[in-house]
Amino acid sequence: MNSYADIEEDSSDSSELTTESILSDGNSIRTTETLSVSRTFANIPQLPHHIAAFFSSPLGKNLVISLLLMVSIAGMEIEWAGVYSWASSTLLEHGASGELSTLPFQLSPIISVIIIPIAGALSDRFPKVIRYRYGSRRLILTVSILLCGACALCVPLTSGTIFPSLPSRFIIASQLFLNTLLDILNKFIESFIRALVGTVADPRLESINHVLTTAILGFAMIFGFQATSIPLNKWLPVGHTMNLYYPIGVVIFFITAIPVFFSKAEARACARKDNVEQPTIKDIPLLSVAQEPDSPAEVDPDAISVKEEGRKKTSWVRVGLVLLWCMAAFYSGWTAWVFNPEFLGVDIYHGDPHAHPNSVQFKKYEEGASLAGTSDSIISLGVMLSAFIWLALDALLARVLGRFRTVLFGAMFNVILLVGLIMCAFAPGLLTFAFAQVLIGLGFGGSTNFVFSRAAHYTHISDVGLVNTLVFSAETLPQMLMTVSGTMAVGLTGSYRTPYILGAVPLLLTIPLTLVL
Structure with a gap:
């Protein structure tokens, strides 16, 4: 039986032969690289064949199961x-102030x-009777989803819309409580969906699954931000947009x-994986068009065993370095999410949030700040x-870059983030922004x-379970740090451009660090 592990061993053998020829003839380096790149792009027309072959294999079916589980993030x-x-x-x-309305967040x-x-x-330490029969992550998600749905139904019931006689203080208190609880459950569901997918997915697809989860999350955020702002009352007799969007959103969430x-995929995966060492090489290109037509890539990827050597335990030193990298990179990444409203109102539209509410300066600020949803x-x-760019590069450059491609892609996207922050900090107008x-x-x-x-x-x-939730926390904590430090920077400089420059600084460290992770 053969596997991707065996295929990669064969590839490494051929790489050794190529290396020997390079050592014997220095001019062959350029020839080998040219052939490799040309074969990569010459096989692009075979992409539909690779897609069909992949999704008809057990490995492809495993990806479909993972995708179905990821979709719940979109609904949420x-x-x-x-x-x-x-x-x-x-x-x-x-009557709640703007500061009070943001308290839940x-x-x-x-x-x-x-x-x-x-x-x-x-969730990693649940009794085997739960993990092997139901699934620990699935159990936590089931409770979280049901609780989230119940809270979502309580929001309109306690908002004074259905029962207008409710006291204002009760409405404010209940909305603050429900909003805080729902935001916590939102984070619970996202982090545990990633943990669930990480458990269910074939180890060879772990990187691709996280990329696809990000794509689904991005699509859902765009849909949610834009759909809630559509003035449906202009075309339909539904009143406020929320009267129609809200129940539809809750139904989509449960579906x-x-x-x-x-x-039951998690239960089966836990029973199968608990006592098996994971392969050293786990991630593979999803749709590798870099393979030659007669290469072993046509072999059924699940028709083989994995390498005998494997990781017997988590490498906590490496995970710790990844978490530190995460905190530094997301300190930069959260800048725009946190400061775009004020930046738009003050630096792009030249308004003043402290001016009189009826003044031109205040109206300019409101006009700019109102575009924050669009910027999100x-x-x-x-x-x-x-996510789509990552997948395309993964497919096209897998043969050229090998396992080094993940760290190279990470560094590349950090450079893009750095350029975006600097460009935003010095943006002269709306188009550049x-x-x-x-x-x-x-x-x-x-x-x-x-x-x-x-x-x-x-x-x-x-x-x-622990590692995925630690990563999620390492993503969330920098949001608070950026809010505090960025606000202090604005107070010292008087400009909302400063946080973007401040956010760019950690990337000077994360870009080179990416290459050693």
């Missing part, structure tokens, strides 16, 4: 967009970075969660595009792909 984000818009507008309508990250890794560690409720959608578009948001989204999405795939590369099956 679509529902969350409605919850966010409804709860925030309700708080403001009943200040509390939930602090709570999440503490309790989510604890839950992740516990996309069906695979989580009924799939542009960033989300970049996040989604980063918008293009910078695309670059920031590309860098943000590429960093997400890199950090989850590298952490998974050094993780044993027994620690998947």
